[in-house]
Every structure is written in structure tokens, then in C-alpha cells.
Amino acid sequence: MxxxxxxxxxxxxxxxxxxxxxxxxxxxxxxxxxxxxxxxxxxxxxxxxxxxxxxxxxxxxxxxxxxxxxxxxxxxxxxxxxxxxxxxxxxxxxxxxxxxxxxxxxxxxxxxxxxxxxKKQYDGTERPLIQRMQPYRFQSGKINSAQVMDIPTRHMENVMVTKELNYVVKTDENRFFHLVYILDQLDWRLMQEVDEEFFFV
Incomplete structure (x- = not known):
């Protein structure tokens, strides 16, 4: 990772x-x-x-x-x-x-x-971990600030002693990226840019 x-x-x-x-x-x-x-x-x-x-x-x-x-x-x-x-x-x-x-x-x-x-629409059941947080805007050394417009897919994986939260996001430039948050490290990582037609995470 x-x-x-x-x-x-x-x-x-x-x-x-x-x-x-x-x-x-x-x-x-x-x-x-x-x-x-x-x-x-x-x-x-x-x-x-x-x-x-x-x-x-x-x-x-x-x-x-x-x-x-x-x-x-x-x-x-x-x-x-x-x-x-x-x-x-x-x-x-x-x-x-x-x-x-x-x-x-x-x-x-x-x-x-x-x-x-x-709590108006809250029934006392906590939301799944993957739904308690979502990307809003991000940047890296190679990508200027990108606004997240939509999240077509998301899922969580249990990996060894931690959890990884996976998101495929659509940005304001109509590009799609696979992003991962590693729970115990507080790290957001950019996995790859993906084709719109292949949401495989």
C-alpha cells in the first residue's frame, strides 16, 4: 500500500x-x-x-x-x-x-x-463505517485540487489489523479515481485513475 x-x-x-x-x-x-x-x-x-x-x-x-x-x-x-x-x-x-x-x-x-x-431521521442505528465519511476535495503532487461531484461505488475491506475504505469518485473534470482511506494510519491514498466503464473496486 x-x-x-x-x-x-x-x-x-x-x-x-x-x-x-x-x-x-x-x-x-x-x-x-x-x-x-x-x-x-x-x-x-x-x-x-x-x-x-x-x-x-x-x-x-x-x-x-x-x-x-x-x-x-x-x-x-x-x-x-x-x-x-x-x-x-x-x-x-x-x-x-x-x-x-x-x-x-x-x-x-x-x-x-x-x-x-x-436526530430527526435517526432511528438509533449507527450508519455503516463506509457511510460515515466521504471524500469532498483532494489534491496530490500530480493532481491539482479536484472537487468530488459523485461517488459511484464504495466499499470497506478488513485488512490484517485495520480497515480500508474504498471509494471511486467522479471529479469536476469528469475524471474517475479510486481512493482509499486506511483507518489506523489516517492516510488517504490515490490508487489509480479508472475508466468510467470499469468500476471494479
Whole structure:
């Protein structure tokens, strides 16, 4: 797998509501002005990352990311009772030599909304792992920033001690690429460009 190039990725994480075409409800949308602090630690046998972020509307929020479950959540705090986050847009950096794993996953945007609104179409069953995250925009040394317009196929594979999430994406230039996210490495890799007629992953 290491022979395939690492790529920078903007990915969308969703827990409660699916995002077929990326969009954010403006009344709930929050853009991150800065990440004040972040760190990672093992909690209950699971690697988690913790962030304190300041939004452009002035909110100071604590967020948590569960690497194993691909779930972002709002850490409870006074004034935000009954609130939840969803549709989290995250920059996943390809560079590994950073102070912590949390520094590779930078939240850019999310929805902050009442929990009852977030769970309006949620029956309590967690979505499959492959549906909790999807590519939004990516770039590599050979590919300029490419916007993902559609995801014709996706599936997950259990490989040794980790999981690999496979996506075939259609970009804004009508090109198709096979992309893979390696769960325990936080790596997005570009496998190959594929012909539209042969979605074989």
C-alpha cells in the first residue's frame, strides 16, 4: 500500500444525516476561525483526538473525534446543552511528521444544531463505517485540487489489523479515481485513475 501516493483530502463526516451532495444548512453552519488547541490520547482502548475551536461567529467549542468509529461529537459544555454537531468538513493532511495525530485532522466547518433536529431521521442505528465519511476535495503532487461531484461505488475491506475504505469518485473534470482511506494510519491514498466503464473496486 505504501507504493501508492498520499494525498491531501477534505472529507465530510456525517453521523445522523447522509450527505449525497455536500451542503450545509446556513442557519446551523459554523466555520472554524482557528483551532486553539488539539491533542490525541487513548481512551477506553480507542484513539481519540480532542480540539478546542473558535468559530467565525464567536463560539468556543470542544470537539472530539473517535478514530476507530469515524465519529465527531460535541463535548458537553454549559450553554450548549441539547446541541449536537454533524456534517463535519475536515482537512486530512498527508504529512505525517506533526506533533500529534490530532494535527493531521483539522476541522474546517460543521453544523451546530439542536439534537432533536440532528436526530430527526435517526432511528438509533449507527450508519455503516463506509457511510460515515466521504471524500469532498483532494489534491496530490500530480493532481491539482479536484472537487468530488459523485461517488459511484464504495466499499470497506478488513485488512490484517485495520480497515480500508474504498471509494471511486467522479471529479469536476469528469475524471474517475479510486481512493482509499486506511483507518489506523489516517492516510488517504490515490490508487489509480479508472475508466468510467470499469468500476471494479
Amino acid at each position: 505504501n507504493k501508492f501516493p498520499l494525498i491531501d483530502m477534505l472529507a465530510i463526516f456525517t453521523r445522523y444525516g447522509g450527505v449525497r451532495y455536500p451542503d450545509w444548512r446556513l442557519s446551523y453552519r459554523r466555520d472554524v476561525a482557528q483551532v486553539r488547541s488539539c491533542h490525541s490520547k487513548v481512551q477506553g482502548g480507542v484513539m481519540k483526538s480532542f480540539y478546542t475551536v473558535e468559530t467565525k461567529t464567536g463560539d468556543i467549542l470542544d470537539l472530539m473525534f473517535n478514530e476507530e468509529e469515524l465519529l465527531w461529537s460535541l463535548v458537553p459544555a454549559p450553554g450548549y446543552e441539547g446541541k449536537a454537531i454533524d456534517r463535519v468538513l475536515v482537512y486530512v493532511q498527508r504529512h505525517k511528521h506533526l506533533p500529534s495525530r490530532a494535527h493531521r485532522m483539522v476541522p474546517y466547518r460543521f453544523e451546530l444544531l439542536p439534537e432533536e433536529v440532528a
